[in-house]
Amino acid sequence: xxxxxxxxxxxxxxxxxxxxxxxxxxGLMAEAAAAALGEAAxxxxxxxxxxxxxxxxxxxxxxxxDHLDIRPSFSDSANIGGGSFVAYLGHAAAAISAxxxxxxxxxxxxxxxxxxxxxxxxxxxxLAYEVPYGALWPLTGYAMMAQRHMGLYGTTAEQLAxxxxxxxxxxxxxPDSGQSHPLTIADVVDSPLICSPLHRLDCCLVSNGAxxxxxxxxxxxxxxxxxxxxxxGVAERSESRYMSRLPDYVTSxxxxxxxxxxxxxxxxxxxxxxxxLYDAFTIAVLxxxxxxxxxxxxxxxxxxxxxxxxxxxxxxxxxNGGGLSNRHPGMLGMGLxxxxxxxxxxxxxxxxxxxxxxxxxxxxxxxxMTGATAVLSASSWSP
Numbered sequence: 398x399x400x401x402x403x404x405x406x407x408x409x410x411x412x413x414x415x416x417x418x419x420x421x422x423x424g425l426m427a428e429a430a431a432a433a434l435g436e437a438a439x440x441x442x443x444x445x446x447x448x449x450x451x452x453x454x455x456x457x458x459x460x461x462x463d464h465l466d467i468r469p470s471f472s473d474s475a476n477i478g479g480g481s482f483v484a485y486l487g488h489a490a491a492a493i494s495a496x497x498x499x500x501x502x503x504x505x506x507x508x509x510x511x512x513x514x515x516x517x518x519x520x521x522x523x524l525a526y527e528v529p530y531g532a533l534w535p536l537t538g539y540a541m542m543a544q545r546h547m548g549l550y551g552t553t554a555e556q557l558a559x560x561x562x563x564x565x566x567x568x569x570x571x572p573d574s575g576q577s578h579p580l581t582i583a584d585v586v587d588s589p590l591i592c593s594p595l596h597r598l599d600c601c602l603v604s605n606g607a608x609x610x611x612x613x614x615x616x617x618x619x620x621x622x623x624x625x626x627x628x629x630g631v632a633e634r635s636e637s638r639y640m641s642r643l644p645d646y647v648t649s650x651x652x653x654x655x656x657x658x659x660x661x662x663x664x665x666x667x668x669x670x671x672x673x674l675y676d677a678f679t680i681a682v683l684x685x686x687x688x689x690x691x692x693x694x695x696x697x698x699x700x701x702x703x704x705x706x707x708x709x710x711x712x713x714x715x716x717n718g719g720g721l722s723n724r725h726p727g728m729l730g731m732g733l734x735x736x737x738x739x740x741x742x743x744x745x746x747x748x749x750x751x752x753x754x755x756x757x758x759x760x761x762x763x764x765x766m767t768g769a770t771a772v773l774s775a776s777s778w779s780p
Contacts, residue, residue, distance in 0.1 A: 478762020
């Protein structure tokens with residue numbers, strides 16, 4: 398690792414009215430952006446880089462720029478699914494290092510829950526080789542992955558359920574989650590079967606939400622805030638737009654991006670204090686745990702069944718409840734980053750992981766078709 402991190406995060410915020418249902422996605426982004434800029438003590442006029450992906454807007458950075466009255470010199474709306482915002486950390490680091498921009502705003506917004514009450518047209522194109530067979534993406538894809546994992550390795554519904562139970566226990570420590578009742582393994586496996594072998598409680602919530610990050614060079618960050626969050630490693634990978642072309646239904650891009658991000662940061666998994674992994678479905682977490690190197694392929698079920706993912710366990714994972722029990726506004730990568738930052742700032746309240754100074758965030762896109770991994774740290778940590 399070099400002496401300097403790749404990037405500094407100087408502001409981070411969720412939209413205050415994310416659950417109100419009264420704003421558009423870009424309106425929620427504007428709320429989150431205003432809060433993040435305020436935390437960063439950065440004026441809107443100083444932002445010269447915009448980064449955003451969206452299922453709502455064909456030209457998301459232009460829509461956001463118009464809404465905020467920002468005319469950036471650098472824009473990036475590359476969309477690799479829900480992990481796009483993790484990947485943007487690497488994109489922003491490269492752009493700032495190259496002098497293409499100085500201060501970047503990374504933003505996301507969704508009104509997915511409100512949209513359930515009205516007809517909304519997504520910008521996503523139909524998957525021509527798969528839609529004719531009646532697949533409901535991404536649910537069908539993850540169900541196929543779960544069936545394959547169970548068939549190959551004997552993974553059980555009860556082992557998958559442990560991931561949902563752990564997420565709920567973390568959510569109960571998070572007043573923003575709105576959760577008030579714990580789950581049991583039986584609750585999960587007895588919940589309605591949605592797409593075999595996945596039950597309703599194996600599946601993420603449907604939420605509104607938005608978030609924003611303000612990023613800049615590590616050198617400039619020291620003049621803006623006392624305790625920036627540093628980014629030490631970022632890696633991304635794309636496999637295929639179609640699940641039918643994936644080479645392996647039980648291996649994800651995390652097998653590539655995890656080791657590369659950790660190597661760039663110069664650390665190993667044992668050096669990381671807290672983990673935020675994209676949990677649209679329980680099987681997605683199980684496969685990511687294996688591919689990131691916590692256990693061998695096929696051993697994920699046995700790895701999680703002892704409760705190590707729960708509060709007080711040895712692997713603090715998705716500490717706000719994640720997409721399974723806190724919030725999942727369509728693309729979860731921004732939410733993963735916000736929770737990692739909250740933990741590194743020591744601001745997580747009852748769910749705070751003691752002495753959390755390093756975090757690994759892993760986002761994915763569609764049905765493990767893409768992946769992005771980042772290693773972050775508190776400013777007090779040095780390699």
